[in-house]
Amino acid sequence: MAFGKALAVAAIVALTLVLLLRTDHDYASARKVSPNKEKHIPQLGLGTWLSDRDEVAHAVEYALDNGYDHIDAALVYKNENQTGKGIKASGVDRSKIWVTSKLWNSDHRRPEAEAAIQKSIADLGVDYLDLYLMHWPVAFVPEEGTRLDKDTSIVDTWRTMEDFVRQNYTRHIGVSNFARAQVQAILDVCDICPYAHEFETHPYLQQQDFVDWHRRADVDIKVIAYSPLANTNPTYRDKKGSLVDPIFKDPFWTKLAKAKNATVVQTVLAWGMQRGTVVIPKSTQEKHIAENRGALDIAFSKGEMREISKRDKKVRMNDPGKSWGVKLFVDLDDPTSFDGEDIEL
Template identity: 35%
Template sequence: MSQVPSITLNNGVAMPQLGFGVWQVPDDEAAKAVATALDAGYRSVDTAAVYGNEAGTGRAVAASGVPRGDLFITTKLWNSDQGYDRALRAFDASLGRLGLDYVDLYLIHWPTPARDLATDTYRALEKILADGRAKAIGVSNFLPEHLDRLLGTASVVPAVNQIELHPQFQQSPAREFHRRHGITTEAWSPLGQGRGLLEVPAVAAIGHKHGATPAQVVLRWHLRLGHVVIPKSVTPSRIRENLDVFGFELDADDLAALGALDEGRRLGPDPASFNEA
């Protein structure tokens, strides 16, 4: 049903390269949006405990009729639940809200360096993985220095690091670190936030050239570079549009024009100092 290619993670698990995100979507709206996405052909859904919509996501998954083995469900551990025992309890709670026996990917949402609990927390994720209750584990928003420290004690290399990434914030050092260590790069806010990136003339011009929307151009850029992407929308037409990105290819000139947009400026929090509970 879906044309979406898969990325093979470092433990051999296949992850759809284009998924559906539900950040900032209220629980009831998430149920409707995820149902629309699954009907459109998405098979990967990304949620998190702090989003408050795991239950709605789970309801949509249960009602979809899509076999569980065809789905890839990601959720994330919130900062206040870091630490070995708290993480195990929080995972159980997430599974309960989702109504699932396992998730495909479980992530530590932020490194929260002031807590200094990431390594203990990751041990809990390793146990969850060993118990078969997650098919893969990883992190989100970890800088290379955070990953370096984690790799010093971990027995399992994170499969994924989900980071802010888009043409105006390209994160080349992080992506290179991931490449060297076999960690898949997943982009949150892949289209930026607001209309800024999608109104850049160079992006619009590439879209005109290929008969594509600016959002489709940016998503195609991510896919071409090997990123996993999780665009978010609650608008049915945009949900479908964001999946319809496999009918054109970006050429070298397009990639150069998009590569020149990097401003090195975050839209979201800085992981070096973000410690919110």
Template identity: 40%
Template sequence: MSLPTYFTLNTGAKIPAVGFGTWQAAPNEVERAVETALKAGYRHIDCAAIYRNEAEVGEGIRKSGVPRSEIFITGKLWNTKHAPEDVEGALDKTLKDLGTDYLDLFLMHWPVSFRPSQKWFPLKDNGMFDLADIDPATTYFAMEKLLDTSKVRAIGVSNFNVNRLKDLLNKTKVVPATNQVEAHPYLQQHELFDFCKSKNILIEAYSPLGNNQTGEPRTVDDPLVGEVAHTLGMDAGQLLASWGVQRGTVVLPKSSYLEDAFEKLNGLERHKRFNQQTRWGYDIFEEIGEDKVRKIAEDLAQENLTKFTV
């Protein structure tokens, strides 16, 4: 089974199937990592303001010597910049840090707003996250206006479930080009994938191997993943990447493997989400319930005061 190297957005633009992620990159290392990735053939760099490394990413792009026109760059709007009057300024800061005059794709990072602040994580005096009552559609409308400038070529969202996408589509004009969400064999998101496909919204999968945020075993460490990978003569990460791209998601390199390997991985679905931001006090994915989320947020509030100081 041959896997694609590019997908086509609903704008008609081509987006590389592989995206070099810059989340959780070690300080002072991401510059070299980006430079090396581009020299090795990557042409899609995934960035976000909250990663707090966009200036380093930009320097890595510059040092690579790869022409800007050959690189697909994604940026993301952070939660404190959802007020319509703050959106373009946040984009301008990203462009300046990256050293480019446009983004190929600009995403709303989360469908939840924090109080406008110079801090990344504004807290109330009791340690609870200080949320703002800003409809994501209001923020997205401000993002739509950016399409009339030369600063962005496409806009999209991230971490939106089906209900939140439906609400957004009912209130706005431009269908998101992509929805970047967590997706791997433990969290296959069939309903969301089907809905996005019906609306011509391309899925971008992050955490395709799982991650260590919850302290639980990662998907890539699952014994079945290792067994299938060994059978096919590859490592587990390569197998998961190939499984993801054959589903039509952006993140993964060109490769070809046996279809029965993917059938085995399909059986791993357990609706296991590794990136559940319950401490914010907002039921983003509408899976837990507002009362339970609020209780979790209240229990973690005092910890927030020492953990979220930026």
């Protein structure tokens, strides 16, 4: 009898050891979503691209003190330490703020990538990130300018980023500036799949089919719209943005804004949110930061949304592909053309 009990105990122990020793691969199918999805990305955030280092800290502090709970940053913006000072000065509890940063092209190899995310976390003064994005689907050889690293694929980089979630550096990971086929390539292999995709989209580059594709059940990726105000950025107006009228002077948008008793900026941002994207307008001016929140109170009818869809000009403002020697956005509107002028980030 005692011998039988001993065998039973041994069998239970053996089974427990088998379960404990199962490989990560065995659990891959159960991990096919990004973790911690109970905390969702806020629909309105403060962008920090091209924000002056001397102004961004106050802008971030002011935004967080006045209702914002989402800050979009990146290592290559060269102002994350000032952004971090603004976060700290606000006194808002870390758990109440969504913080995004991005992995630059020269940091796609594992050692550089880990050093980069650690630097972003330290500069931003946080213990972890809510979202970490692969900034572009392009790898550069470390410390060799924009020379392409043809030995490091986006899948290799994605595997590294998955480990950042496991190491608690970031709650979520995602991509930025990817073509549809490149997103699909990640979806085909991911264990921890993209939570969000940040890319240029606005009334002059709507890409609504692409936005809607992300919302499909088999994709399930949030869309973050950068440059949501089209060519209001002087960088764009002086280059590709000059192909179209500044959106704040566009007769269609000025008329619609008047009907909504709002500014053009508020109206455009409201459209961006209603169509299913997160918007991250950049500003360092208190007046504009406060006004942008007014977009949360504006709604459009189905008819108005249809009319807006007809104003798509399919003009992309930000495309560094030519200078990098890479064709970007190949299956999207206005892909890289080596015959035209591109804009460097």
